[in-house]
Amino acid sequence: MFTLFKLPYAYNALEPHIDARTLEIHHTKHTQTYVDKLNAALEKYPQFQRLSVKELITDLERIPSEIRTAVRNNGGGVANHELFFHMLSPNGGGSPVGKLAAAIDATFGGFEKFQQQFTAAATGHFASGWVWLSLDNAGKLLIETTPGHDSPLMFDRKPILVCDLWEHAYYLKHQWRRGDSVADWFRVLDWQHAERNFCNP
Numbered sequence: 183m184f185t186l187f188k189l190p191y192a193y194n195a196l197e198p199h200i201d202a203r204t205l206e207i208h209h210t211k212h213t214q215t216y217v218d219k220l221n222a223a224l225e226k227y228p229q230f231q232r233l234s235v236k237e238l239i240t241d242l243e244r245i246p247s248e249i250r251t252a253v254r255n256n257g258g259g260v261a262n263h264e265l266f267f268h269m270l271s272p273n274g275g276g277s278p279v280g281k282l283a284a285a286i287d288a289t290f291g292g293f294e295k296f297q298q299q300f301t302a303a304a305t306g307h308f309a310s311g312w313v314w315l316s317l318d319n320a321g322k323l324l325i326e327t328t329p330g331h332d333s334p335l336m337f338d339r340k341p342i343l344v345c346d347l348w349e350h351a352y353y354l355k356h357q358w359r360r361g362d363s364v365a366d367w368f369r370v371l372d373w374q375h376a377e378r379n380f381c382n383p
């Protein structure tokens with residue numbers, strides 16, 4: 183069965199950009215709920231309990247239809263939050279590094295233009311969801327948003343960066359100001375981690 187992953191930093195470590203109370207609730211309540219609901223969905227299907235959450239959501243076609251939506255929503259919820267939280271760091275912020283920096287320059291015309299397009303995609307996305315920098319099959323970077331807890335993994339693309347657009351990710355500090363929450367997310371984003379996602383198959 184799945185258990186809630188640990189965070190590699192304290193709840194107050196990302197202050198003032200992400201406030202401790204929102205982060206704690208986000209991890210111990212919202213993310214825990216997705217873990218619990220994923221376990222409930224898989225209760226009668228022990229053969230799927232052995233897979234990683236990433237494996238579960240990458241190939242949803244093999245999931246029995248009666249639990250497929252629950253696995254999509256809650257498995258996606260667990261996988262997306264695990265990636266999201268692990269890409270944040272008290273030492274984050276700054277600019278892209280390494281091969282990813284070069285690819286962002288080549289694709290978007292520089293980091294500032296990338297940041298503008300990414301933020302515009304985030305603020306333009308209707309309702310809850312996620313905004314991503316993904317890599318497609320042809321090795322091309324793209325900015326995309328997904329509804330609910332869908333992941334680029336479900337569409338044969340590889341996530342490089344992800345920012346949570348659900349209000350629960352920023353409600354106590356930023357309230358309705360999604361754009362401000364994305365600006366603060368960039369201030370704690372670990373670009374070394376993004377570089378590893380980009381370079382590792």
Ligand code: MN
Nearest residue numbers: 212346348351
């Ligand atoms: Mn969330």
